[in-house]
Amino acid sequence: METFSVSSFLFFVFLAALLGFRSTQCTTVTYDKKAILINGQRRILISGSIHYPRSTPEMWDDLMQKAKDGGLDVVDTYVFWNVHEPSPGNYDFEGRYDLVRFIKTAQRVGLYVHLRIGPYVCAEWNFGGFPVWLKYVPGISFRTDNGPFKMAMQGFTQKIVQMMKSEKLFASQGGPIILSQINSCNGFYCDYFSPNKPYKPTLWTEAWSGWFTEFGGPVYGRPVQDLAFAVARFVQKGGSLFNYYMYHGGTNFGRTAGGPFITTSYDYDAPLDEYGMLRQPKYGHLKNLHRAIKLCEHALVSSDPTVTSLGAYEQAHVFSSGPGRCAAFLANYHTNSAATVVFNNMRYALPAWSISILPDCKRVVFNTAQVGVHIAQTQMLPTISKLSWETYNEDTYSLGGSSRMTVAGLLEQINVTRDTSDYLWYMTSVGISSSEAFLRGGQKPTLSVRSAGHAVHVFINGQFSGSAYGSREHPAFTYTGPINLRAGMNKIALLSIAVGLPNVGLHFEKWQTGILGPISISGLNGGKKDLTWQKWSYQVGLKGEAMNLVSPTEATSVDWIKGSLLQGQRPLTWYKVKSLRKVETAYPKMVTLYTRIKFYSLYEYHVPRSWLKPTNNVLVLFEELGGDASKISLMRRSVTGLCGEAVEYHAKNDSYIIESNEELDSLHLQCNPGQVISAIKFASFGTPSGTCGSYQKGTCHAPDSHAIIEKKCIGLKSCSVSTTRDNFGVDPCPNELKQLLVEVDCGITDINGHGS
Template sequence: METNSFSKLLVLVFTVLFVGSEFIHCSVTYDRKAIIINGQRRILISGSIHYPRSTPQMWEDLIRKAKDGGLDVIDTYVFWNVHEPSPGNYNFEGRYDLVQFIKTVQRVGLYVHLRIGPYVCAEWNFGYMHFQLFLVDFFGFCLGFPVWLKYVPGISFRTDNGPFKAAMQGFTQKIVQMMKNEKLFQSQGGPIILSQIENEYGPESRALGAAGHAYTNWAAKMAVGLDTGVPWVMCKQDDAPDPVINACNGFYCDDFSPNKPYKPSLWTESWSGWFTEFGGPISQRPVQDLAFAVARFIQKGGSFFNYYMYHGGTNFGRSAGGPFITTSYDYDAPIDEYGLIREPKYGHLKDLHNAIRQCEHALVSSDPTVTSLGTYEQAHVFSSRNGACAAFLANYHSNSAARVMFNNKHYDLPPWSISILPDCRTDVFNTARVRFQTSQIQMLPSNSKLFSWETYEEDVSSLAESSKITVSGLLEQINATRDTSDYLWYITSVDISSSESFLRGGNKPSISVHSAGHAVHVFINGQFSGSSFGTREDRSCTFNGPVNLRAGSNKIALLSVAVGLPNVGFHFETWKAGITGVLLHGLDHGQKDLTWQKWSYQIGLKGEAMNLVSPNGVSSVEWLRDSLAAGSQSQLKWHKAYFNAPNGNEPLALDLSSMGKGQVWINGQSIGRYWMVYAKGACNSCNYAGTYRPAKCQLGCGQPTQRWYHVPRSWLKPTKNLIVVFEELGGNPWKIALLKRTIHTPANSEPDSKN
């Protein structure tokens, strides 16, 4: 009995020692070469997957595909605006279940880089920042702040401002404490090995001067003081104070160096493609160039890189920012919007990762020795003390292949490429030689019929009667709606004298409606007069057109439409949307300015207020069979139908090419905004070689920017699924089709460097 007790005691002691040693060794630090996990330097390969842009039912499959593709880390932002929709009220349910997402990553066996921000750049709703890239102006659309933050007294975003810092610290502490409670930091045995505070603040910090620098130091000190046990990162922040690591974002980061010699070189956003805007073409980044950029970074001593995006997903609901960012956030990523593997990008990058992994010991053990092999050719050689050797042979010429001599052996290098030699002799991978064929997308009929379309007209005639806001002058749209809806009605009336010349056969008067963005629909006495739209180049718009006025009182109703919040540049909380001026022309006494007269306002649509998009709310009004509604107004209509879930497990999409502009819901959940605006741009042939920029490789010119809209299968019931469409312009719902998305990838071929 005593022997048995002694044995149990020994088992208990060894168990405690083992668990204790595991906890002690759950550490993340860094030195000048790499992130160090449990005492081991690592080359870490990461990919961005944003949890709100897919469904919880998709997460594990996406993460497993990322792991199979050679990734070590999943990177995600934390989205403040969805988690704290009102002060102190939090939402971590469904697609916003951050803890469950991180636990899924842990279960699959990968690490996490948690980019708390809480200001983040992801083409999400509320804000974007202007920057210059390759001497061409692009717009980096950024996000993350809840709209209520704009109305905190005395607030000024992202500067040395007390109200902003208090709110930011509160949310950051909330997220960190949630992670600690669930033991999700690596220091606790969890998967989180890195955290990020702020995001791409460097340009703004420099512009703000002392206030920007003070805010940077405060944010870093605040984050480090939260004692997570893992390193903190600031991207695009050259003056990130110790111990925070500054990191690079961009298409290329091989020229980047951290701000201190004892910090590793991290690339937090290697852009795998580019976002898409309504009215613009689709940008694609050749995988040969992406692989070349990564290999260049690694050969210069980089040790952590993250693909932004590895799976882009979908901007469900009204989450797309910009303005004018599409509902699809595919980003030409290795895993497409629907969760399907995109070749050759996925497979070629997997081969790259395998080659880099074979070099890991040499890469983290030494600095490269650089040798010239020609005018445009170089060798970067890494050698460890125990004899490990890895070489990267580069040809930087964008047009000409090269034959080089290295270690008494010839190597052929295609243009704009790098060959990786894990043993300094065997060429196992070249960035320009692709052995995978291009995936062929197929959108196939699902054989699921949309039954019996019915229609309900948005009421325009009684707008003023239901208005609860009447003021002199024109309200700024976001201040009025607080982003509860894309829509705001501006309603006024104008008296016309019976003596006006146009009433006796003269020229019709006209109206000018000026908008700060992003679209406006004009109704005179309940009749549609026309629309005007902003563009991705200029979000403002002006409607000019003749109007049918009568003697006496005339009602003018203007529906202003937001297409993602328009805030841009420094202090984007001060930027505006909505109607800014209204003028009547052609009256006997000349021009009449309506801007400062009394206006009534209705926030949102009546159909929204009645919740027509939900299975319960849809029965609150009388719907007409679409054939009976054919003779009525074509604008501002609600359409509904039912359908059964298709068989199989292929991803699903709605083909909305027969429609105009609006929003769509399935069983009460918003698929997002749709708009059949045609893409303008230069869609020419694309050569992978040479410096990439988004306008270099474009598809879809002359076609709708986005035709297909993702319908998650997890949102469907076996039968009687409700689809509701709100259409602003017109369109034919009878031609809407539910399709199955498949990707056919031909068998692998011999490496090809001619694309």
């Protein structure tokens, strides 16, 4: 994701011209000022970003099918240079990096592809997708008119284009790739964006569905009502392609997260959550939006809108597709107040900050603020009662060895590690005279360490002394703390930690990481002692990394300590549990590593089901600061209940013809595959209030609400209930606008299809 609101350029690559030939099964892709044309037909294209390295190949079929079922036409992905070319000329397109397989999966389910080769991607991805070796090309300057940069960029881009051509994946070859290298508007709202040329269509390449999470920060979400409003407003102003960033965010596996301090989870509050499950009501509400837009497609691409004021904050955008045929978007821009407008001699109620879509200029089929889709309640359910851990501790007393180097002064971290590890040891020795006053009961000396980022753990004579860290906005920091020194030589070991390399910013290739000083000890008899320019030894990575303890085979090559975890709760400890069986559940197809820790931004880690074997699974964790492994458990994520809300679309008014729509006036509930609605926890038609999980009856309540919902829904995978007052026997309050609130449980079905 680019972290700016609007980019002023639109770079079109026409694939037919790029390839120079056409096959007999080719798709022609052109454009005019209204829209992209596919085989000569103007299209409203609905797109969603799914990044192939952030999920597993085994997830791709399911993700693509859900995207297709959700109303998408196009899947959008960046191409991540650093994973494909980790060193110059050495390429990797296996596993999660199998770009060809990803694109063919999209084609198989009937989706087009927008391939954004970059090679800069931002995307909260490590180093913005650039390989670290690129930083060391002589004379290079990233993202500028720079010869070395353009030469390296050209080599990778041509590699990707040639690969796509050889697999016949471009549209002109009969493949699904219809767009490449397009970037226009990125932001939460883009209705005021216009192309840089009058003959180009209006495209929105990144409609942000949520936001990323950083360690120590809040978990952001975006209400689906606001997202739907932003998209509808973009379309009513002539937009013809919009792309959700993200449609499925996924997971920053391994060391791919950028930042610094971007979390492992890249859920992004997307319609498909980190695990690939439907996020309801966001997924369903957007699906209904897409269906409504497609009903208007012919009118939308046939004419520019005629805009009419319906009030101080209300407008109508009308698109004509021929005599007597039109589609209309009725908008209320007030953020707090609902409005009633008259359009074509009919009265329409418009909630605050909403747009109603009328494919025939008469009948409302969708309103952005009226959500008739259920809210899914998910829980982490235990899979294994207890994990039996073994521990291995990093030796902080005898650091160094053949792998270290010694120089005078402090070195920039990435220059030393070349990003092969997040960890770099800075080690030195300090002699302390026996005459120092602090040795006879005085105040302890203070160590001060200035770091460019991102975190540091301090060890004095092998003992942990303290930690400090920066933040995403301010990665540089200073550690200051008392230290225990003894007479004679003392070993100071500073473990510097990189928490994701920067992915955005002016010339971020020149940004620095690690301990650059000054470093000093104060409180000595002679005052302050500067350690910055004395000899420092360096060791890249941890011993456990060098021994590859995360490998199932290598994890058995060291002596792991069994027994009480209390003995293992110390800094820099590896934990291992083996002989795990595969989680026995047909759905959902994911499990989660769950840590019960308060105040952390991230305590759930996605473990893809495809990573697990039927038996003899080995799990290895590394804990920097001595966390309690007994609080770690393996869980499965499941939908356990649903909440639904639906509102009577209009109160009775005999003065005007009242538009009505069964779809808008209905509540829809649907459990996940393998589940049925097993219990009704709450149901009230009238004036109930509250939020999902804490609904309450109001002063107006239809007494048969619970019985009616129970009759229509119990034992079924899905059900729909109309909010018409006739459906509930009596009208409990004839002069009030009523709503229906329902909360149900979803239970697993047995082999006979019965719920539990």
